[in-house]
Amino acid sequence: MAKVYTFANQKGGVGKTTSVVNISAFLAAQGCSALVVDVDPQANATSSLGLEEHLAESLKSGDEATVYHALIEGAPVSQIIQTTRRPRLHLVPSSPALAGAEVELVGMLARETLLRKALAPVLRHYDYVMIDTPPSLGLLTVNALTAADGGVIIPVQCEYLALEGLGQLLRTVNLVRDSLNPRLTIAGVVLTMYDTRTRLSQEVADEVRRYFPKQVFKTVIPRNVRLSEAPSFGETILTYSPGSAGALAYGALTDELLGRQV
Numbered sequence: 001m002a003k004v005y006t007f008a009n010q011k012g013g014v015g016k017t018t019s020v021v022n023i024s025a026f027l028a029a030q031g032c033s034a035l036v037v038d039v040d041p042q043a044n045a046t047s048s049l050g051l052e053e054h055l056a057e058s059l060k061s062g063d064e065a066t067v068y069h070a071l072i073e074g075a076p077v078s079q080i081i082q083t084t085r086r087p088r089l090h091l092v093p094s095s096p097a098l099a100g101a102e103v104e105l106v107g108m109l110a111r112e113t114l115l116r117k118a119l120a121p122v123l124r125h126y127d128y129v130m131i132d133t134p135p136s137l138g139l140l141t142v143n144a145l146t147a148a149d150g151g152v153i154i155p156v157q158c159e160y161l162a163l164e165g166l167g168q169l170l171r172t173v174n175l176v177r178d179s180l181n182p183r184l185t186i187a188g189v190v191l192t193m194y195d196t197r198t199r200l201s202q203e204v205a206d207e208v209r210r211y212f213p214k215q216v217f218k219t220v221i222p223r224n225v226r227l228s229e230a231p232s233f234g235e236t237i238l239t240y241s242p243g244s245a246g247a248l249a250y251g252a253l254t255d256e257l258l259g260r261q262v
């Protein structure tokens, strides 16, 4: 049965997608089967995984089923899953149409548990399910948190105001835990885009560690241009630049995550 992790932080551009895609690639490279579930209408995880062009086109145009169809129309997730270039790494794709779901969900019955129910039949096929969320605390993110039996992983960018908004995220996590998913824990906090040349990065890292004394991963993800280049080639860091500082860090972070579970 898969362990389900949701990556969430309503602050934009903190490294949610980069973490989901690259940790999943490392898990798959280690022999685990991993399913990336893209619950963000920006569909960055979908495009980062380098789907073939015709498929990318038909996802955009709405000819191919996506997570939207699973949530709103009850389409079986098993029929939506796409394979990727990497063995054992599969994807439930997103598309811009998902933006409408945030509104459509409001009127639906059991609207917070739709993703959890949609994923349930495929969980036995995977070791890990990694859910990428949009930069908001709306119903899509609430659905992702409700589905996360393994917990939530919070990427925090080592920048000014890094902790801003985290209180609100934690309140949402607590609400979901109390009413929808009693197994929701904070599985980890990842410090991202750490710049060794600045004192600010160090200060933010220290502050986040004080705030989350137990949850912050020892592995820190450095600011590394290779990590930002890889998605435009539809590649993960593992194939794009396996010797880069970014690859080494995501490899180490994956090991740390695996180690935490035993």
Ligand code: ATP
Residues within 6 Å of the ligand: 011, 012, 013, 014, 015, 016, 017, 018, 019, 040, 042, 044, 133, 134, 135, 192, 193, 194, 221, 222, 223, 224, 225, 227, 228, 229, 231, 246
């Ligand atoms: P959103 O909230 O919009 O979904 P996000 O939290 O998913 O954003 P990413 O898309 O992973 O954030 O990262 C934001 C940008 O920063 C992207 O262009 C990404 O390539 C780049 N980036 C992420 N991590 C790093 C890093 N460690 N070093 C350099 N660039 C990075």
Ligand code: MG
Residues within 6 Å of the ligand: 016, 017, 018, 040, 044, 045, 132, 133, 134
């Ligand atoms: Mg993203």
